[in-house]
Amino acid sequence: MSMIGFWDVYKRSETGPFIKEQDFDRQVGTVAGQLAQKHEIRFDPEQVIPADDGLADRMYKAALELFLELGIYCRDTSRLIKFSREEVQWALKHAPTSVTYGQGPDTRIMRQRKIEDSLPPFCLNTPVGCTVAEERFVAMVQSYAQEPLSDTFSSAFSQTVGGRPIKSGTPQEVEAAIWNVVKLREAARAAGRPLIGIHNLISNAEKTDATLAAIQEEFGAHPNDGLGVAAIAEMKADYERMKKVVFLDHKGYNRYGLYGPIMGGYAGGPEATAIVHVAHHFLGLLAFGAQWHDGFPLHLMQGCNSTRDLLWLISVTGQALARNTHLLIGVSPFTAAGPCTEMVIHEIAAIVLAATVSGLHLNLVAVARNKLPERSSGMEARIGSETAHLIAKQGITRKKANEIVKKILGEYESKIPEAPKGKRFDECYDLKTVRPTQEYLDVYDRCKEKLTGFGLEYKE
């Protein structure tokens, strides 16, 4: 067995079998559907958080088979990058067992979590690129960085920089990317945590030249900060993102793989999409050299992952990887409802519950379907982190979690299509003190009482 490195992957992207993109897209659905049947993987709406190790293991097997059969589609060359079973196993065996973010008092180490682990999830807290007015950017991201349970933080998306909108591929994109790093570090200082890790330094640039121009010490990037490298669609990679891999290899910043399979899209239903999602972790490990892996599986029609089938997908994919690998894995909760609503708290609690008992870390949190400007605040990260910590400390089992999550679903499931958009950041926080309003704290308190009744013990 020999090591497989980035340049081997690159070579294969130039020499692998040719296939039309449309045909590859169809193959993803066909193969994933066949493997779901072969391995008897079925979504049971009553087992939202399954306590079925056999199911998790079959899921893992199916994903590995899918990855070996399909490989990775390279968008730039229309060629498949394929791997042998031995190469995948080698990469898994040598995958990182920890990642360190931040410095000094804000040093945080992400380690592997197992199913029903009492180790709390690592909380990478962020507005996930929520659009915000330029003058409120620092306050919004500060609201995440200052949360005591934020192990790292990351960025919103400023509508303008210097009063100019940001357009991909323009000089303004480079300017905006540099501004983003400067302002993130400014927010860290304002939060009283100047050395906190920034897990994704750039989230407002699509082009890699802008990203690389901005990741400099003088702008505020620290050695233990990092960058996400995304698969552009189901089982696909492209050179624009792979350029980041080369840069990261040389510079040593942290990196994570980012995968957002769409349930109802190319793969098909929840079972097939789950298989593809697990396979994405092999993609990230082998093509990007990802140290850890963040998924944001989404519902095609609802643009969130708080639906029953997506909760199942999050749980079963987490379990599959936690049981069969030592990969560091996480998920980004996406809610339908917006800030300062009971529904957003219930959605966060449900996703965090499914993730925490299934071995996952958390990238908290995209709300209001990550679509509506100004609708995101550090309170959602607080709610998610506190809930995750108490679930881990309480030692909630998958079986108990399943009973609780069904009760929580009862509170919001039918409202997802018409979810309330919630309040704007400047309505949720006092912008001078960057503290949440009493109204939001009261909504959270009311929900904590209800959730305590369901079995999540929020008491001190």
Added chain:
Amino acid sequence: MELFKPIVEATVAGDEERCVALAQEVLDKGVDPLQAIEQGYTKGMAIVGDKFSRMEYYLPELIRCADAMKAAMDVLKPHLGKGQDGGVQGTVVIGTIQGDLHDLGKNIVKTMLQAAAFTVHDLGCDVQVRSFIDKAEEQDVDVIAASAILTTTMAYMPDLVNLLSDMNLRDRFKVMVGGAPVTPEYADEAGADGYGENAAEAVETAKRLVQSRRGGA
């Protein structure tokens, strides 16, 4: 007509072999191909579209059914009468806008438009604003449809509308936009004529825009 019901069923089942065989039977029995398309295949695809909107079907099923219909169209279209276009609802040029490589939403809208009997010219991803317009002129389309999944690429949507104006073509084409970060408010700000929150809504918007362009409403 006794053939139409099995055509609808075969289309909904995504059974390409059966769809083609039934198209041949339409010709063999001297049935009007246009009627077979409108009352059989298109009707079947409307059911498929509804199922997809309710998530009873997922994208692989939608594609399979659309492929089955297309195979039948290939058999029937050469036999349409002079001046018959197979019930074409309108013509659309579609693409994911400049700088954006995400095509899932665009592909779904394309498939749904084709299923609803639109002629669709797909320019793919990362389509320069100017390329949308060139294709629209070349094909004399009714609607230019642009998709974006990123906030930084969505910013090209106003450029598309502005360039149409600067080229004195704004009145000639309708513009519709959509994609993850795009809201109805943003579509208005960008100067678009229509917006689709999802694929089903995009099809309805396209129908409305075609009607409006052709002076129907």
